[in-house]
Amino acid sequence: MAQFDLVILGGGSGGYACALRAAQLGKTVALIESGKLGGTCLHRGCIPTKALLHSGEIADSAREASTFGVNAQFLSMDMVAVNAYKDGVINKLHKGLQGLVKSRNITFVEGHGRLVSKDTVEVNGERYTGTNVVLATGSYAKSLPGLEIDGVRVMTSDHATNLNYVPKSVIVLGGGVIGCEFASVWKSFGAEVTIIEGLSHLVALEDESSSKQLERAYRKRGINFELGVRFKSHTVTADGVIVELEDGKTFSADVLLVAVGRGPVSANLGYEEQGVTMDRGYVLVDDKCRTNVPGIWAVGDLIPTLQLAHVGFGEGILVAEEICGLNPRPINYDGVPRVTYSEPEVASVGLTTAQAKERGHDVVELNYDLAGNGKAQILRTAGSIKLVSQKNGPVLGIHMVGARVGELLAEAQLIFNWEASAADVAPLIHAHPTLSEAMGEAHMALAGKPLHAHG
Numbered sequence: 194m195a196q197f198d199l200v201i202l203g204g205g206s207g208g209y210a211c212a213l214r215a216a217q218l219g220k221t222v223a224l225i226e227s228g229k230l231g232g233t234c235l236h237r238g239c240i241p242t243k244a245l246l247h248s249g250e251i252a253d254s255a256r257e258a259s260t261f262g263v264n265a266q267f268l269s270m271d272m273v274a275v276n277a278y279k280d281g282v283i284n285k286l287h288k289g290l291q292g293l294v295k296s297r298n299i300t301f302v303e304g305h306g307r308l309v310s311k312d313t314v315e316v317n318g319e320r321y322t323g324t325n326v327v328l329a330t331g332s333y334a335k336s337l338p339g340l341e342i343d344g345v346r347v348m349t350s351d352h353a354t355n356l357n358y359v360p361k362s363v364i365v366l367g368g369g370v371i372g373c374e375f376a377s378v379w380k381s382f383g384a385e386v387t388i389i390e391g392l393s394h395l396v397a398l399e400d401e402s403s404s405k406q407l408e409r410a411y412r413k414r415g416i417n418f419e420l421g422v423r424f425k426s427h428t429v430t431a432d433g434v435i436v437e438l439e440d441g442k443t444f445s446a447d448v449l450l451v452a453v454g455r456g457p458v459s460a461n462l463g464y465e466e467q468g469v470t471m472d473r474g475y476v477l478v479d480d481k482c483r484t485n486v487p488g489i490w491a492v493g494d495l496i497p498t499l500q501l502a503h504v505g506f507g508e509g510i511l512v513a514e515e516i517c518g519l520n521p522r523p524i525n526y527d528g529v530p531r532v533t534y535s536e537p538e539v540a541s542v543g544l545t546t547a548q549a550k551e552r553g554h555d556v557v558e559l560n561y562d563l564a565g566n567g568k569a570q571i572l573r574t575a576g577s578i579k580l581v582s583q584k585n586g587p588v589l590g591i592h593m594v595g596a597r598v599g600e601l602l603a604e605a606q607l608i609f610n611w612e613a614s615a616a617d618v619a620p621l622i623h624a625h626p627t628l629s630e631a632m633g634e635a636h637m638a639l640a641g642k643p644l645h646a647h648g
């Protein structure tokens with residue numbers, strides 16, 4: 194039996210971040226992974242989808258080239274080449290990560306692990322015992338009852354990231370982040386896209402103003418969507434799939450992408466048997482990611498916090514530092530930046546207007562339209578930056594829509610997390626012409642001294 198300071202089950206964003214930080218702090222670490230080091234984010238999530246979105250952006254640029262005075266033509270997508278580009282990015286990052294784990298003397302164990310006692314994980318008949326055990330087994334793409342995934346006509350994001358052709362038409366079931374990103378990719382690649390969303394808006398967790406702007410932009414791009422109506426049934430035919438909704442409407446397409454959320458990977462892994470408290474498959478933790486069982490921790494998509502890679506990183510680091518006695522501050526989940534990397538992008542940090550009001554804040558809002566921003570005009574992107582602020586107090590939320598606005602989150606999250614007020618930000622000079630100027634302008638306007646604004 195091998196003995197470690199930490200035994201980490203799952204080598205995705207949460208697990209490997211914990212391993213790297215703990216090893217950096219001098220701990221002995223075993224990292225157990227049944228698939229590939231890097232997990233969902235690197236192999237089936239963040240990285241492949243962003244590569245596909247980038248190919249889509251280039252396709253759109255080719256289509257629109259003449260508006261910028263460039264003679265170019267969009268001919269078609271070469272999915273073999275797209276996948277080679279995407280896989281090249283993944284492989285390079287995967288190799289880098291493997292090297293990093295090796296360089297920190299982490300014991301990487303390949304195989305399916307199971308918690309067999311409160312401090313031991315068994316893999317391929319071998320036992321790995323840890324003073325601490327960190328559960329980081331991540332999540333899987335969910336489906337709906339009766340909606341069987343065949344990976345051909347009815348697929349999840351796992352299949353969609355590796356498609357070797359562009360479907361002529363796609364139905365995307367679910368208008369959350371993953372659904373909207375794939376809708377954007379496929380539209381750019383030339384497919385007819387229809388999104389079906391049971392809630393009343395696309396990216397419904399965002400501020401309503403951002404959802405409405407995304408919907409406007411998608412309408413303009415010719416991405417169809419049905420909101421506030423639920424899926425009823427589907428039929429796979431010889432050449433596609435037919436979807437019926439509860440309101441009686443039917444849609445047909447080459448493929449159906451099921452993007453209805455992700456559930457925790459926790460079944461049959463011994464968690465319950467060892468007394469770990471769970472809720473609907475999620476492992477419950479306190480604000481330092483401790484489970485109810487002393488010495489067992491859990492991070493990432495397995496716990497009911499935001500399902501984002503950088504949240505997994507943050508939780509993994511938190512656990513490593515807590516174990517090493519550094520007493521890190523708990524994560525403020527309101528301060529986690531969120532991006533939907535569609536065209537246009539939707540990015541936010543902090544509270545929506547509705548949340549701020551629910552929490553009893555005296556709210557003031559400011560909308561800065563990107564129409565007034567030089568760089569936005571150069572890029573020909575529409576959108577806005579919306580500030581939600583406490584009256585005469587700190588900024589409580591920043592909500593953005595437009596091309597590349599995800600890059601503005603770096604500043605937005607500093608503003609939110611340092612509890613800056615509009616008056617604190619207004620004097621900071623932003624480089625011209627950048628999209629970030631819009632951040633400065635929005636705060637200037639909220640501080641009562643708008644520059645490029647009418648009235």
Ligand SMILES: Cc1cc2nc3c(=O)[nH]c(=O)nc-3n(C[C@H](O)[C@H](O)[C@H](O)COP(=O)(O)OP(=O)(O)OC[C@H]3O[C@@H](n4cnc5c(N)ncnc54)[C@H](O)[C@@H]3O)c2cc1C
Binds near residue numbers: 206229234243
């Ligand atoms: C299509 C898509 C796009 C996404 N885009 C983004 C994005 O742009 N930005 C962002 O921040 N997030 C994004 N995410 C979310 C992000 O991928 C996840 O939040 C992140 O991967 C969670 O990390 P994790 O470590 O908790 O889980 P995972 O990355 O799922 O890692 C868990 C690992 O545990 C392993 N494992 C499971 N069970 C066992 C076992 N019994 N034994 C051994 N190993 C096991 C799995 O093989 C897996 O590698 C996206 C997700 C998807 C699906």
